Amino acid sequence: MAKSLFDKIWDAHVVKSIPGGLDVFYIDKHLIHEVTSPQAFAELESRNLPLFRKEQMVATADHNVPTKNQHLPIQDPLSRSQVDKLTENCGKFGIELFGLGHKHQGIVHVIGPELGITQPGMTLVCGDSHTSTHGAFGAIAFGIGTSQVTQVMASQCLLLSRPKRMRITVNGKLKAGVTAKDLILYVISRLGTGGATGYFVEYAGSAVRGLSMEGRMTVCNMSIEMGARGGMIAPDETTFNYLKGRPYAPQGEKWEQAVACWSTLFSDEDAEFEAEHVYDAADIAPMITYGTNPAMGMAINGTIPAEVAASEAFSTGKSLTYMGFAPGESLVGKEINYVFIGSCTNSRIEDLRQVAEYVKGKQKATHVEAIIVPGSKLVEKQAIEEGLDRILAEAGFELREPGCSACLAMNEDKIPAGAYCVSTSNRNFEGRQGPGARTLLASPLVAAITAVEGKIVDVTQFLN
Amino acid sequence: MEKFEVLHSGAVPLPVENIDTDQIIPARFLKATSRDGFGENLFRDWRYDSKGSPKVDFVLNDERYKGQILVAGKNFGCGSSREHAAWAIYDAGFRVVISSYFADIFRGNALNNGILPLQVSEEVLQQLLDLVSQQPETTFTVDLQQQQLLVPAADIAVPFAIDAYKKECLLNGYDDIDFLVNQKEAIENYEKNRVWAY
Numbered sequence A: 001m002a003k004s005l006f007d008k009i010w011d012a013h014v015v016k017s018i019p020g021g022l023d024v025f026y027i028d029k030h031l032i033h034e035v036t037s038p039q040a041f042a043e044l045e046s047r048n049l050p051l052f053r054k055e056q057m058v059a060t061a062d063h064n065v066p067t068k069n070q071h072l073p074i075q076d077p078l079s080r081s082q083v084d085k086l087t088e089n090c091g092k093f094g095i096e097l098f099g100l101g102h103k104h105q106g107i108v109h110v111i112g113p114e115l116g117i118t119q120p121g122m123t124l125v126c127g128d129s130h131t132s133t134h135g136a137f138g139a140i141a142f143g144i145g146t147s148q149v150t151q152v153m154a155s156q157c158l159l160l161s162r163p164k165r166m167r168i169t170v171n172g173k174l175k176a177g178v179t180a181k182d183l184i185l186y187v188i189s190r191l192g193t194g195g196a197t198g199y200f201v202e203y204a205g206s207a208v209r210g211l212s213m214e215g216r217m218t219v220c221n222m223s224i225e226m227g228a229r230g231g232m233i234a235p236d237e238t239t240f241n242y243l244k245g246r247p248y249a250p251q252g253e254k255w256e257q258a259v260a261c262w263s264t265l266f267s268d269e270d271a272e273f274e275a276e277h278v279y280d281a282a283d284i285a286p287m288i289t290y291g292t293n294p295a296m297g298m299a300i301n302g303t304i305p306a307e308v309a310a311s312e313a314f315s316t317g318k319s320l321t322y323m324g325f326a327p328g329e330s331l332v333g334k335e336i337n338y339v340f341i342g343s344c345t346n347s348r349i350e351d352l353r354q355v356a357e358y359v360k361g362k363q364k365a366t367h368v369e370a371i372i373v374p375g376s377k378l379v380e381k382q383a384i385e386e387g388l389d390r391i392l393a394e395a396g397f398e399l400r401e402p403g404c405s406a407c408l409a410m411n412e413d414k415i416p417a418g419a420y421c422v423s424t425s426n427r428n429f430e431g432r433q434g435p436g437a438r439t440l441l442a443s444p445l446v447a448a449i450t451a452v453e454g455k456i457v458d459v460t461q462f463l464n
Numbered sequence B: 001m002e003k004f005e006v007l008h009s010g011a012v013p014l015p016v017e018n019i020d021t022d023q024i025i026p027a028r029f030l031k032a033t034s035r036d037g038f039g040e041n042l043f044r045d046w047r048y049d050s051k052g053s054p055k056v057d058f059v060l061n062d063e064r065y066k067g068q069i070l071v072a073g074k075n076f077g078c079g080s081s082r083e084h085a086a087w088a089i090y091d092a093g094f095r096v097v098i099s100s101y102f103a104d105i106f107r108g109n110a111l112n113n114g115i116l117p118l119q120v121s122e123e124v125l126q127q128l129l130d131l132v133s134q135q136p137e138t139t140f141t142v143d144l145q146q147q148q149l150l151v152p153a154a155d156i157a158v159p160f161a162i163d164a165y166k167k168e169c170l171l172n173g174y175d176d177i178d179f180l181v182n183q184k185e186a187i188e189n190y191e192k193n194r195v196w197a198y
């Protein structure tokens, strides 16, 4: 029977099905971080349960860490106690930890792939919704709550119902200056924040195939923003070339075996999907969001919709009031004071290179504070080796140390109330970047151009 | 987990769509290492101003609305996987959230914490929101065993769906951990033939 990529991997991980439609579903890799794990460890201990498969777990400190002076003790006592708790738990249970100061520390969804921990055909979970990022390798990867973190700790399994399948195909070639981030913001703006709820998405089509691994991760990362359980892309040469030689990837003979197996992971021609959406890459422009959910996005030179459905009028009105925008308005010319380049959506080396390439020899506008937070220690190291740090510094951008930072503003990296921030992260929810902060989501390229111009510009005129 | 059987309670209306987990509990309040006390910061930035004074026009600060049922707009709980959102709702005294649509992860987190995510059609949701807004003292009955939502005062009786296994769990106060730990033998057998494990 013809099977989708998703079904091939799902079926291979069912330990058993129980009456009523739930599967005992096996998890290959479990990533943890300081914010959603402490209560799970506490639960495990309170029930007197052993940790079932510690060697299938990896931990990092990312959500709550400072991005300056990481060599010093964390100032905020609550943040410090969370990070200390993680270190203590990992020590006690024997879990590999990439804590602060470790050469592999970084945002959990950046380090998994770059270390080769994330591989095709695997099932991978983390107590963080953007775990969907890892699907870029042809894995079933999704975010879980803390109770489920405990379940995986105790049994390496979850009890799940099989989601429905959706395929999103983007054909053709992206225009100059249109990036993976624009592609996914475009798709989300079409489908809405709940448009893929209940589904697991496979991205396909020549525009998706043409993306680098970094670009594919950006796309899969934001699947959750339209409600999808996860997103995935069939592995191919791009995937194998990226993984080859990475520290946790299979080596030598094993590598050959692995590639042979991974090459069977694609959706068969007649595979069924409960929902299909097809888009043309040529229709996608550089995007920006104007509201307080990621589906409120538009072409950067477009106008905010003047009218919305009656059922959404209240929410949209509330959102635009929060943002200080009006229906029918264009954002071109809006002064911007903050630019944040980072997060698990766009903090990989390719993102930093793209920013550096654009700002080389230019200066950020004086009223703009522009911070760049690399996704990991390895990204930071590579940026320094390539001299990107100097280019960025000369242009007035501040290169910080790795962490989630202003993506969720749990640490001190917050945007002040009322201020506008063009951000490469994935969420523009009210208060996401700090109480009252106003976030406009965009690609790293749009963020770089905005920082230099000091306002939103029609970037299409800068491209080519 | 506490057992859930029949609930008679007033309801609190929150007619906003796409309420995300950052609104339910902002990230800056996620620094605790225990599960307790999150209720205080439920809807923090809607409930209090920047100086910490209650905002009078927010429904949770409105004396007229009381009860263990939250009635909220479509696509409730989208955004992050933080279970703190479910803990905050539970800690603030809610046992049921009614909406026309729930985000997947939130739905799972709610069920794992003894909160019933009760999904109704958009028409029914609108009817319920109008009703409680106008008559705050209206009492709802949620009968999990019968899978019925009843509002006698308005002659409303709607059935709701719930996974049979999850229903058993809620009724008995069990959770998935108990179940999974008992599957150890099957899991170890599965592990002998794991695929693609490099």
Ligand code: SF4
Pocket (backbone or CB within 6 Å): A062, A063, A107, A108, A109, A128, A130, A343, A344, A345, A403, A404, A407, A408, A425, A426
């Ligand atoms: S960078 Fe942002 S979205 Fe990504 S894991 Fe960290 S907090 Fe979550």
